Amino acid sequence: MSKKRGLSLEEKRTKLMELFFEKKDFFQLKELEKIAPKEKGITSMSVKEVLQSLVDDDMVDSERIGTSTYFWAFPSKASMKRKRRLSDLNEQLVHSEKKIAALDGDIKSASEGREDSTDRLAMLTKLEDVTSRRQQLSTELEKYKNCDPERLKEIRKETTVAMDAANRWTENVFSLKSWCKNKFGFLESDIDKQFGIPEDFDYLN
Known part of the structure; x- marks a missing residue:
């Protein structure tokens, strides 16, 4: 069971x-x-x-x-509550029906002049082709973005700023090496070896 x-x-x-x-x-x-x-x-x-x-x-x-x-x-x-709920639902229904009727009117107005015809179909086809072509060109243009004159100008400016910054740090390193030599009598080669400074360390041109 x-x-x-x-x-x-x-x-x-x-x-x-x-x-x-x-x-x-x-x-x-x-x-x-x-x-x-x-x-x-x-x-x-x-x-x-x-x-x-x-x-x-x-x-x-x-x-x-x-x-x-x-x-x-x-x-x-409970009965009064159900009646109020029914009344509210009826009001919502009336409001929704009015909204649907208004939307139907908008759709009808918007549909005028859009009936299927040879000219309209041809224009839609052309629009689709143009849109597709535009997308292709945008994709192609993106490939050459780094060759854009404005972008190149921006890159040159950024490069100059970066070089100036690098040279300032190079100057700081040389100043620090000079101070260590004068203060403690270290050899420059010993300082380079201790801090991993390459022999060809110099300013950027």
Whole structure:
């Protein structure tokens, strides 16, 4: 014999709402945890979770009185809520229908003069060819970007700045070597060897 399937959350919510509607009374959580398992088959351990979900969705009202919290839900409120929801949906439907009608008008207006014809098809074909050619030229142009006069000018400027910077550091190295020789009497060859300075180290031309 197969094991009886437990109630889903939505089924528990429905049954707990039925309990409120049938009893038409106010309850504390502990009372519901005793009544719901017997009358609606909702496990006492899940009553709190189901109840909180209904309170969060404004389907069950709650009020703290002293140290106790009471919960209730009457059919009249549920009915009014459904009516309000139905009214809201009807307003949205009317608004959507008006928007669709306006869009249909826009489409009709935009379609005028765009009916299929030999001339229109020829122009569309030409436009497609021109667009494709433009893309090819843009791709080709990108290959030669580094040969662009403005780009070359920019590269020369960057090169000059880089050379000036390199020469400034070269000057700093020579000054430091000179200071070490005068201060400590080191040989220039020893300084070069110690700091890995190549023999042909010099200014850039």
